[in-house]
Amino acid sequence: MSMGAAAGFNVLWLQSGGCGGCSMSLLCADTTDFHGQLRDAGIDLLWHPSLSIESGHELSTMLDRIADGRLRLDALCIEGSLLRGPHGSGRFHVLAGTGIPMIHWVSRLAARARHVVAVGSCAAWGGVTAGGDNPTDACGLQFEDDRRGGLLGADFRSESGLPVINIAGCPTHPSWVIDTLMALAAESFTAGDLDQLGRPRFYADQLVHHGCTRNEYYEFKASAEKPSDLGCMMEHMGCKGTQVHADCNTRLWNGEGSCTRGGYACVACTEPGFQEPGHPFQQTPKLAGIPIGLPTDMPKAWFVALASLSKSATPRRVKLNAVADHLVVTPAVRKTRLK
Amino acid sequence: MTRLLVGPFNRVEGDLEVTLDIADGRVTSARVNAPMYRGFEQILRGKNPHDALVYVPRICGICSVSQSVASARALADLGGLEMPPNGQHATNVILATENLADHLTHFYLFFMPDFTRPVYASRAWHAEAERRFAPQTGEQTRAAIAARQRWFTLLGTLAGKWPHTQSIEPGGSTRPIEAAERVRLLSRVREFRAFLERQLFAAPLEKVSSIASEAELWAWHAQDPWRGDFRLFLSMVKDAALERLGPGPGRYLSYGAYPQPDGGFELGGGVWHAQRAVLSRLDEAAIREDATHAWLADSAAPRHPLDGLTLPDADKPDAYTWNKAPRLAGEVVETGAIARQLASAQPLVRDAVARHGGTVYTRVLARLIELARVVPMMERWLQQLQSGESYCVPSPHFTEGVGVGLSEAARGSLGHWIVAIRGQIANYQIVAPTTWNFSPRDAAGTPGALEQALEGAPVQEGELTPVAVQHIVRSFDPCMVCTVH
Numbered sequence: 001m002s003m004g005a006a007a008g009f010n011v012l013w014l015q016s017g018g019c020g021g022c023s024m025s026l027l028c029a030d031t032t033d034f035h036g037q038l039r040d041a042g043i044d045l046l047w048h049p050s051l052s053i054e055s056g057h058e059l060s061t062m063l064d065r066i067a068d069g070r071l072r073l074d075a076l077c078i079e080g081s082l083l084r085g086p087h088g089s090g091r092f093h094v095l096a097g098t099g100i101p102m103i104h105w106v107s108r109l110a111a112r113a114r115h116v117v118a119v120g121s122c123a124a125w126g127g128v129t130a131g132g133d134n135p136t137d138a139c140g141l142q143f144e145d146d147r148r149g150g151l152l153g154a155d156f157r158s159e160s161g162l163p164v165i166n167i168a169g170c171p172t173h174p175s176w177v178i179d180t181l182m183a184l185a186a187e188s189f190t191a192g193d194l195d196q197l198g199r200p201r202f203y204a205d206q207l208v209h210h211g212c213t214r215n216e217y218y219e220f221k222a223s224a225e226k227p228s229d230l231g232c233m234m235e236h237m238g239c240k241g242t243q244v245h246a247d248c249n250t251r252l253w254n255g256e257g258s259c260t261r262g263g264y265a266c267v268a269c270t271e272p273g274f275q276e277p278g279h280p281f282q283q284t285p286k287l288a289g290i291p292i293g294l295p296t297d298m299p300k301a302w303f304v305a306l307a308s309l310s311k312s313a314t315p316r317r318v319k320l321n322a323v324a325d326h327l328v329v330t331p332a333v334r335k336t337r338l339k
Numbered sequence: 340m341t342r343l344l345v346g347p348f349n350r351v352e353g354d355l356e357v358t359l360d361i362a363d364g365r366v367t368s369a370r371v372n373a374p375m376y377r378g379f380e381q382i383l384r385g386k387n388p389h390d391a392l393v394y395v396p397r398i399c400g401i402c403s404v405s406q407s408v409a410s411a412r413a414l415a416d417l418g419g420l421e422m423p424p425n426g427q428h429a430t431n432v433i434l435a436t437e438n439l440a441d442h443l444t445h446f447y448l449f450f451m452p453d454f455t456r457p458v459y460a461s462r463a464w465h466a467e468a469e470r471r472f473a474p475q476t477g478e479q480t481r482a483a484i485a486a487r488q489r490w491f492t493l494l495g496t497l498a499g500k501w502p503h504t505q506s507i508e509p510g511g512s513t514r515p516i517e518a519a520e521r522v523r524l525l526s527r528v529r530e531f532r533a534f535l536e537r538q539l540f541a542a543p544l545e546k547v548s549s550i551a552s553e554a555e556l557w558a559w560h561a562q563d564p565w566r567g568d569f570r571l572f573l574s575m576v577k578d579a580a581l582e583r584l585g586p587g588p589g590r591y592l593s594y595g596a597y598p599q600p601d602g603g604f605e606l607g608g609g610v611w612h613a614q615r616a617v618l619s620r621l622d623e624a625a626i627r628e629d630a631t632h633a634w635l636a637d638s639a640a641p642r643h644p645l646d647g648l649t650l651p652d653a654d655k656p657d658a659y660t661w662n663k664a665p666r667l668a669g670e671v672v673e674t675g676a677i678a679r680q681l682a683s684a685q686p687l688v689r690d691a692v693a694r695h696g697g698t699v700y701t702r703v704l705a706r707l708i709e710l711a712r713v714v715p716m717m718e719r720w721l722q723q724l725q726s727g728e729s730y731c732v733p734s735p736h737f738t739e740g741v742g743v744g745l746s747e748a749a750r751g752s753l754g755h756w757i758v759a760i761r762g763q764i765a766n767y768q769i770v771a772p773t774t775w776n777f778s779p780r781d782a783a784g785t786p787g788a789l790e791q792a793l794e795g796a797p798v799q800e801g802e803l804t805p806v807a808v809q810h811i812v813r814s815f816d817p818c819m820v821c822t823v824h
Contacts (some may be wrong), residue, residue, distance in 0.1 A: 017377055019820050020352050021400020021502040027444075027484055028491050028501070034484045035475045045475065049349045053452050053474045056345050056804035083375070086653045093375040096346025096356035102375075128397040132382030135651065171400060171502055227513040228731035253500035255492030262499015262506045263513030267393055269503075275394075280387040325515045325730055 008044030009074045009185035012066065012109070013119075015049050016093050016102045017129045017138050018080025021171040022120035023050050028254055029174035041182045046073075056097055063098075067108045075184055076113035076158075077177075078106060078141055081122035081129040082151040085137035092136040103151055106141070110152055114159045115184050116141060117167060119177060121269055124166035124198070126150075131275040140166070142198065146272035162191060166198040170269035175251055176203050197272065199245065207296060208241035208258075208266045211249035218242075220314035221307045222322035227282075228263055231322025235291060238282045239265035242295035246270040340367065345804050346374075348812065350449040352401045353819025355777075357808065358659075361798050366808070369786070369793035371777050376634070376661040379824035380649040383767040388414060388737035388759045391767065395755070396503045398769070399821045401444070403502035404437040404494075405748030406821070409755040409769075413744030415509035417737055417757055423729045424600040426511020428720040429497060431597045431605075432524075433507065434746075435717050436493050439531075441749035442676070442706045443490075445816045446539075446568075447472065447483035450703065453809050454575055458799070464574055467565060479538060479568055486534040493527050496520055511731030518726045525721050532714050540711065541567025547711040551686040553694060569707055576700045585792040585811035587697035588671045589613040591678035592775065594621065594754070596747035597716065604683075605716055606747070610672065611681040613692055618682060623743065625668040626754070628770065632779040634658045641666065641782070644756035645741055647768035649824075661823045664778035664787060665770050673697055673788045674751030674775045675815065677705035685712070697792075699814040706749075706816070738762045748772055750816045771821035789815060 015023065027050075031037045038045060047054060047062060054062065065071040082103050083092035090101025098105070110116050118141045121127040125145050130138040140150045142164040148154035150164075157163060165184075167176050180200050183189040195204045212218070217232035224231035233239035241249075241259075244266055248258040259266050267281050268274040279285040285292045294303050317329040346356035354375045360368040379398050383391060395410040396403035408430060415421070422430065451472040459465045471479040491501050497514055498504035506513045516524070532544060540547045542559075547569070550556050560573045576582055595608025609618045627641035635658075636650040652658070666672075677697055680688035688708055691701045737759050744755040751772030758766040778787030786794075789812065798805040 015354075017375065019397055019400040019403070019502075021397070021403060024400040024502055028488050030488070032485050033481055034488070035481055049347075050352075050448060051474055052349060053455065055349050055809060056347065058804070059347050059349070083377070086651060089653070091653050092377075092651075093354070096348055096354050096372070096374050097344055098346070128382075128394060129377050131394065132378075132384065132386075135378035135381040136376060138377070170397065226731075226733035227508050228511065228515060228729075248500075252495065254495030257495030257499045259499045259505065261514075262497075262504060263515075264499065264505040267505070281390050281393045326517070326727055 009042050010044050010046050010072055011075045011077060011181065012046045012073055013048040013077040013079065014102075014106070016078065016080040016106070017083040017136060018120060018122040018127070020050070020079070022079045022177070023048070025171040026174045026177055029178050037178070042185050043181055046071075060098055063105065063109070066112055069112060073109065073113045075115045075117055075181065076109050077117045077119050078123045079119040081126045081138035081140060082106060083129075083136040083138050084151070085135070088137075106151060110141075110156070110158065115162060115165065116152070116158045117165045117180065118142070119167050120172045121168045121170045121274065124168040125272040127170060128275045143272060146197070163194070163198050165194065165200065168197075168199055168270045169246065170274070173203070173248070173251065173253065176200065195245070199270070203247045203251065204245040204270070206245065206247035206250065208244045208246050208248050208260070209295070210247065212241055212260050213249070214260055217318060217322050219310060220318050221311045222314050222318045225323050228325040229323050230325065230327070233260065233265045234284065236284055237265045238267070238280070238284050240268040240293060241266035243293055244268045244271055343798075343803070345808060350452065350813060351817045351819060352399065353822070355812070355817060355819050357793070357812065359793065359798070359805075359808065364798055366793050366796040366798060369790045370659050371779060371787065371789050372660040373662040373777065373819050373823045375819070376651060376823050378649070378651070380767055380769060383764050386764050387762065388417065388757060388764055389734060391757070391764065392505060392508070396505070398824050399818055400502045401441060402437060402748045402750070402818055402821060404434050404498070404504060404507065405746055405753050407504065407507040408434050409744040409746040409753045411507050411509045411744065412746060413742040413755040413757045414734065414737060415742070416744060417740050417742030417759060418509060418735050420509045420732060420734065422511040423732060425515070425724055425728050425730045427598065427600050428723050429512035429514070429516065429730060430507055432717050432720050433494060433498050433504070433512070435597065435713050436490065436497075437501065438749040439710055439713055440487055440490055441816070442710050443483055443487055445706065446703070447480050449816065450813050451572070452480075453806060453813070456806055458806050459579070462578060464565070464571065464578065467571065468575070471568060471571070482534070482538060486531060489527065490531045493524055496524060508731055509734050511729070513731055515730045516724055521721055521724055525718060528714065528717050528721065535710060535714065539568050539707070541570065544711040544714055548708060552690045553687070556687060572703065581810065582695040582698055582700040584699040584807060585796065585814055587673040587788050587792050589696060590670055590672045591681050591697065592621070592667060592672040592674045592752050593678040593682040594745035594747055594752045595682070596679055606679045606683040609682045610667065611678065613696065616693065622668065623745065626770065627666055629664040629666060629781040631664070631782040632658050632660065633663045634661055635663065644754065644768035644770055645758060645766070647756065647766065649768070660779045662774055662777060662779060664781045665775050666781055671778070671785060671788055671791065672775060674772050675702060675705070676709045676749070677702050678751060679747060680705040680708055699810050702814040736762065748818075750818055751775060753821070769824055771818065773815070773817045773819060773822040776815045777817055777819070777822060
């Protein structure tokens, strides 16, 4: 435990208008020694709400030292959205024991931080907390949905010159966080490693569709019709995996999971505004029977042509299994050698 | 008299501030503030009822599955749905995985680190506590995080991901389990069992859960007082007088946990009245939420959740928290593992509560006993999954009506109430376990469960964040984000 020795890469982690799920997800990082892994990467966790002993006065003293520049801060990690309401006062979240709204603490500390990291979609865009008519006037650190701005403003750059790094996801994947912090600590992370929404490209240059175990069903448009069906969920069940930037089906969750492997649709939780899709989450919006949200990079006419062709060529096995919750037809075993 | 403002309060889920009045080295009065509000009940209005299953897990990252289960039950009630047995068992395994992970996280990461504080430096067990439970470096802390990570791989298979799974539906689970997967899942449960049996209990789970009285417990403890983390904790109980610290209101609420296909519960519910040692049936209709001291629009009289109202009013005089004050037939109740163990007639917990009341010691004891009791149940539910049988029935289009979903999260009774009109959510109200435990005063001025438990807590000279207060607060394992939604 350190109160801020000079050597390591100092990380301060604070939570605001979120659920704590990104912290809980972080502890599921794929390692046999969570703290050992951080330490080996030179990361020194100054304070984390779930993992640190310091309470009350001990923490407020530390925050004052950072804000005054007496304690170096290499990465300020914020989890949860920033609650600006009511009426711009920030009183929907006052940092306990200090009487000061969290948005003011975050602005003060961000001005001292070498890097500012938004952990999860709430801190990145506002997230689910900004859903409905956004009763708390929630926003992200540097975005409000897909509009630049947020709490810190479109032009904000941390001391390193980088904008806020948006490790979006609801929750975010533990490896996305660990990889980002390790790259920052190793000084190997540059502006070129961010996509146009400020997300680390190592996961945002992938689509959820990549590696989806339902891809054979997708190829033939053999579609699930109800929860627990095995078929592709794009056509009827609201799945956005072909449009959503994340590597969930190649870098799995909790050992071997992903939303689509769990039997439910990708709701686009790494994308700005996912909390208000404009349609029921479990239904695919369509125009003249064709899904509106077509796969990224695919011309509509081609999609329609290919879909009708592949549907007419769907093997019986794929067609029947798509609407069952277990294999009803298994792949044929041929007597001949494969050629 | 002096007044002390304690916060930020960490190693709880979410944000918490406590105001203490102190005289003669004791807390004379406490006010508990949940200083953050997000407004899920407002966000849910106007949505398609089924969409609640995407929003509600996001209320809380530590008990997201509990929120899903309560919501799915409310929708099932609204739509008159029943799960097939496979769906019931899979849902129970998913919920139990989260609940037991919460107990493990609470014990190793949230509760025990306070015993490494310098205030205990003179105690015989202090060096050992530091070696085992120091945050970030403690041997057992690190082992527990590793065990927790492996444990949650169960949900990679069963639920796609954790937290914020959407595999839980009103009609069952969206993730059917094949025969080979079931065997792998069982081996993961056994891995966790091995951690508990080697590290936490240093004894077989069945041995621990069969301890029937305090006399038997302390005799077993005396055989090897520091062996295993449970017995080291018991050693601290006596030395730090944790059996007298933080007495609750003496009434305990459980909705019943882990429903079975035959309609019963693995851990039956009810209201346990400690003074009379009587279990009475829960009357859900007798729940009211009082908003007198919350920064929420007052609705003249306390309301049943189906008729509940949640509208922020940040300038309300005499309010001091975003949390409402739920009461059961007008009374303050405590909820949590202790209530489930009392309601389900666990003999050791009933004996311990009869002797000491609901205190720091008995709350933690109940949580650890629950770990020992539920793991074997999970093994049984997994064995009862039937290959080739259905896991889920589809939901209808929810249009009109009301639904009530009651569940047990790790930290206690969780209820969701939904009113649907013309295919939209007209009202959605959530009463979380910490809403009960950390409620403020009601209109009659009666303090909530934690506020009562803090009265009388010792405060040592010069303490700004009194260690006894920290033990009491954390013994409830509060989840503030659930409380303020």
